[in-house]
Amino acid sequence: NGGKDWFNPADVIVERDAKAKIIGAKLARDGLPVEIGGTEKMSKSKNNGVDPQAMIDAYGADTCRLFMMFASPPDMSLEWSDSGVEGASRFLRRVWRLAHAHVSAGVAGTLDTASLSDEQKAVRRAIHLAIKQASVDVGQHHKFNTAIAQVMTLMNVLEKAATASEQDRALLQEGLETVALLLAPITPHISHELWQRLGKQGAIIDAQWPKVDESALVQDSLTLVVQVNGKLRGQIEVPAAASREEVEAAARGNENVLRFTEGLTIRKVIVVPGKLVNIVAN
Known part of the structure; x- marks a missing residue:
C-alpha cells in the first residue's frame, strides 16, 4: 500500500553468507521477506526500542551503564550497538581478571615511592595522569566518556606492568584501587566489589576521590x-x-x-x- 510496517529485530530471521555478510531477512512468524533499513532513531512507531531489562539480564547493569556513558556524552544522543555493549562487557572482565590475579597472589606491601625504577615511575605516572585527566573530565566537564577512555588507557599500562617484586605488586595495588575509584560513578557495583577484594574497608561510595601526586607526573x-x-x-x-x-x-x-x-x-x-x-x- 506504499507504506511501511516496522518489525522488531527480535521478530526477524537474518540470513548471512559464509563471510557473515547479510544477504536477506524474513519475518519469523510467516517467512515473508523483510527489508533491512539503515540506522533509525528509536521510537515506538518504528518498533526498534531496546529493552534495558533484557540487556541488564544478559550483561548486568554496570555493563549497560558503561556502554551508554562511553558511547556518548550525557547531553547528546548515541547510536545503539550490541557489539558496543559486548565490548563494554569485555573491558569489565579484563579489569576483573587483573584484579583477581593480583588478589590471588596475596596482600601487597607498602609502596616506596622514593626507590622506584624508571619502568615503575612510568607506570605510576600513567596512574596519576589518569587521575588528573579523569578528575577534569568528570568534575569540570561532566564528560564521562573521556574519563572512561582514561581508565582504558591506564588498564593497558597495568596489564603490561611487571609483578615480580614487592614494589611491582604495591604499584599494581595503587593502580587497581585507582581504576576502581575512577569507575565507581559509572560502574558502581563491580567497583564496590573490587574495592572490597582489594582489602579496602567500607563502601567505595564513601571513599575519597583519588588525589594526584604531582611529583609522579614529573618526567626525567x-x-x-x-x-x-x-x-x-x-x-x-x-x-x-x-x-x-x-x-x-x-x-x-x-x-x-x-x-x-x-x-x-x-x-x-x-x-x-x-x-x-x-x-x-x-
Missing part, C-alpha cells in the same frame, strides 16, 4: 618524534631539562635522520618543546 626524560620535511622518520629520547640546542643536536644525529638527509642541506630545524622536532632540508 622525554621521547620526541623526529620528522624530516614533515614526515615521521624516527624518535629520540632526551633529558626533560634538555636545552633546544641539545634536542636539535640529538635529532640531527639520529640514524634515520642522517639517512633521509644524506646529500641534502638542512635549512631549518623546528623544535616543538616536549613533542617533536621537524628538520627542513632540500
